[in-house]
Amino acid sequence: MVDSLACAARAVGALLGAGLLAGILAGCSASRDAPSPTGRSADNWADLVDRNIADPDRARRLRALGERLGVLREAYVREAGMLDAKALALNSDYDATREEADLVTAQFASRRQAVLAEYRDVIFAMRRETSAAEWRALTR
Numbered sequence: 001m002v003d004s005l006a007c008a009a010r011a012v013g014a015l016l017g018a019g020l021l022a023g024i025l026a027g028c029s030a031s032r033d034a035p036s037p038t039g040r041s042a043d044n045w046a047d048l049v050d051r052n053i054a055d056p057d058r059a060r061r062l063r064a065l066g067e068r069l070g071v072l073r074e075a076y077v078r079e080a081g082m083l084d085a086k087a088l089a090l091n092s093d094y095d096a097t098r099e100e101a102d103l104v105t106a107q108f109a110s111r112r113q114a115v116l117a118e119y120r121d122v123i124f125a126m127r128r129e130t131s132a133a134e135w136r137a138l139t140r
Helices: 002-033 042-052 056-092 098-128 132-139
Strands: none
Touching: 042 056, 042 132, 056 098, 098 132
């Protein structure tokens, strides 16, 4: 009796954890509609850079950095979607364990941290290419 209750409790915990994880990942993956730090599409960013940065070398570097942000963002959204699908699959698997759910959570957290660190580095690289006034013009 105690073993069956413990087993049932583990199963419920794993399923609730997987369900909660699926909800969290779905919410995070929905952020693809949120604006990027520049608030601009790639084409708009390139146009804005060309209008505000007179030096062609710096403008080229800023356009390339903007493209890098777009690539990072697309990859993150794609990966979050795949992890969300894993979480949903775990949620529908009655025999899923808490360890499996924890692994999906850890994968998501690890990848998110790595992407955000690179994203931050790209933003600071962009700022190094601009003056304070240029940066304000690019990000207003």
